[in-house]
Amino acid sequence: QSALTQPASVSGSPGQSITISCTGTSSDVGSYSLVSWYQHHPGKAPKLMIYEVNKRPSGASNRFSGSKSGNTASLTISGLQPEDESDYYCCSYAGVTTFVFGTGTKVTVL
Amino acid sequence: QVQLQESGPGLVKPSQTLSLTCTVSGDSISSGNYYCNWIRQPAGMGLEWIGRFYGGGSTNYNPSLKSRVTISADMSKNQFSLKLYSVTAADTALYYCARGTPSVTGAFDIWGQGTMVTVSS
Numbered sequence: 001q002s003a004l005t006q007p008a009s010v011s012g013s014p015g016q017s018i019t020i021s022c023t024g025t026s027s028d029v030g031s032y033s034l035v036s037w038y039q040h041h042p043g044k045a046p047k048l049m050i051y052e053v054n055k056r057p058s059g060a061s062n063r064f065s066g067s068k069s070g071n072t073a074s075l076t077i078s079g080l081q082p083e084d085e086s087d088y089y090c091c092s093y094a095g096v097t098t099f100v101f102g103t104g105t106k107v108t109v110l
Numbered sequence: 111q112v113q114l115q116e117s118g119p120g121l122v123k124p125s126q127t128l129s130l131t132c133t134v135s136g137d138s139i140s141s142g143n144y145y146c147n148w149i150r151q152p153a154g155m156g157l158e159w160i161g162r163f164y165g166g167g168s169t170n171y172n173p174s175l176k177s178r179v180t181i182s183a184d185m186s187k188n189q190f191s192l193k194l195y196s197v198t199a200a201d202t203a204l205y206y207c208a209r210g211t212p213s214v215t216g217a218f219d220i221w222g223q224g225t226m227v228t229v230s231s
Binding site for chain 2: 001003032034035036038044045046047048051052055057089091093096097098099100101102103104
């Protein structure tokens with residue numbers, strides 16, 4: 001299966017809100033509410049920020065929220081802060097007990 | 111707290127077998143409903159799910175790698191392992207182990223720091 005499509009980069013000023021899209025197909029994002037999002041600082045372990053489309057695990061900031069419409073999932077970061085500057089990846093269950101990740105988005109805080 | 115740590119050779123020759131181990135501390139992989147995943151990231155590229163071991167003996171693999179992969183676990187050592195056969199330069203990547211549990215369905219809530227594996231003669 002093909003990787004989910006994310007914008008290569010998204011930027012915003014401190015305090016602003018940004019949204020990262022994650023586009024898949026009717027075989028993955030469109031069929032399952034099992035989309036997760038990860039924050040990945042290079043050299044560190046990825047951190048789970050959102051699971052099951054819009055649920056936050058303990059330890060994840062409430063400035064992060066997720067949603068899904070059709071074949072596209074989205075991650076919104078509200079009140080952007082310098083420490084949010086990182087790479088972000090979406091992931092979806094793709095049926096037949098397999099998972100597919102997104103292409104990754106670099107978030108820059110201006 | 112729960113921690114995962116990958117280990118294994120950093121250099122593997124083409125056509126040989128890549129073998130990595132993930133050691134889990136702070137939790138027991140035999141506690142049930144524990145999904146042991148391997149995920150990799152080639153340099154400059156995105157993440158790729160390789161496969162998982164769970165339920166004491168069940169496995170699922172990425173269809174693109176299925177013919178070359180085996181994931182297994184040693185419950186007595188609280189470790190799980192990845193074997194990738196007949197490697198090529200395309201298998202050069204940062205390899206992560208990651209936990210999945212029913213509390214975060216379809217997600218990976220704890221990851222190791224990753225270990226770099228280079229395939230080169």
